[in-house]
Structure formats: structure tokens, C-alpha cells
Amino acid sequence: MKKISVLMALSLALLCVSSCLTGGKKDEPKFDETFLYGKWQSGSLFYSYASNHTGKTWDEADDVTEDEAMSFEWSLVNAEFTHIYVTEISASGTKASVPKVYTVTTLTQDTLVYEDDFGKVFSFSKVK
Numbered sequence: 122m123k124k125i126s127v128l129m130a131l132s133l134a135l136l137c138v139s140s141c142l143t144g145g146k147k148d149e150p151k152f153d154e155t156f157l158y159g160k161w162q163s164g165s166l167f168y169s170y171a172s173n174h175t176g177k178t179w180d181e182a183d184d185v186t187e188d189e190a191m192s193f194e195w196s197l198v199n200a201e202f203t204h205i206y207v208t209e210i211s212a213s214g215t216k217a218s219v220p221k222v223y224t225v226t227t228l229t230q231d232t233l234v235y236e237d238d239f240g241k242v243f244s245f246s247k248v249k
Contacts, residue, residue, distance in 0.1 A: 149199040152228040157197065161233055161245035168245065170195060176204070200225045202235050 157170040165182035169190070177190035194205045202223040210217045223243070227234035233245040 150225075151199050152197060152225050154197045156228050156230050157195075157233070160248040162248050163243065163245045167248075197225065 155172075158172050160167060160169045166178070166180045167187065167190075168176060168178045169187070170176045174195055175192065176195050177187070177192050179185040179187055179190035191206065193207075196203045196205075202225045204221045204223075206219045206221070207216050208219060209215065221237070223235040223237055225233070225235045226242075231247045233247070234242065236242045
């Protein structure tokens with residue numbers, strides 16, 4: 122009988138510990154990626170996101186138009202927002218992928234806000 126009581130107490134203690142370890146874990150925010158589709162603007166800077174996870178960016182202040190935009194691939198997993206740029210790094214045509222990872226804080230049909238690991242905040246409005 123004593124062994125059963127000890128086993129029950131031990132089982133209860135393990136249950137409490139496992140509940141404490143998982144109970145404090147916050148759910149990561151999840152955003153609807155379909156809100157990204159389309160063109161976004163922040164001053165003279167533009168980003169365009171397509172449903173096939175490709176995009177392009179250009180800055181009219183640098184006299185770059187949408188037709189001359191830099192292409193990239195993107196993904197949104199929970200709040201992690203990644204842009205992957207493919208660039209040539211040498212005259213021989215060697216290509217390299219350059220990822221930029223952000224954390225989305227706001228994504229609605231009209232507003233996109235994300236920040237980088239250094240705390241720089243980027244805020245965009247949907248172009249109608």
C-alpha cells in the first residue's frame with residue numbers, strides 16, 4: 122500500500138512539473154499570408170508579394186521602377202517573415218542566396234509592420 126501511495130505521489134509530481142513546463146509557453150502569433158498579396162508602400166520604397174511566394178522590391182528615390190525591381194522569394198511561418206534574395210557575387214556568374222529574416226508584428230488587409238533582429242521597424246501601407 123505504501124508503494125502505491127509513493128508511486129501515485131511521484132506520478133502526480135511529474136504531471137505537475139510537465140504542466141508547468143508546457144503551460145508557460147506562449148502561442149506564437151499566426152498571420153494570414155493572403156493579406157500580403159499585392160503591393161505595399163513606405164515612402165518611396167515598394168514591395169510586391171505574389172501568391173506563389175515570389176516578390177520584388179524597388180525604391181523610386183533611387184530612380185528604380187517596378188520593371189527594374191529586385192526579385193526575391195518569401196515565406197511567412199507564424200510571425201517569422203523571410204525574404205531570400207538571389208544575387209550574383211562574381212563576374213563568373215556565381216549566385217548566392219541572401220536571407221533576411223524579420224518578425225511580423227502587424228498584418229492586416231491595409232497595414233504591414235515587421236522588425237529585424239536589431240529592432241528596426243518597417244511599416245507599410247497597401248497600395249490600392
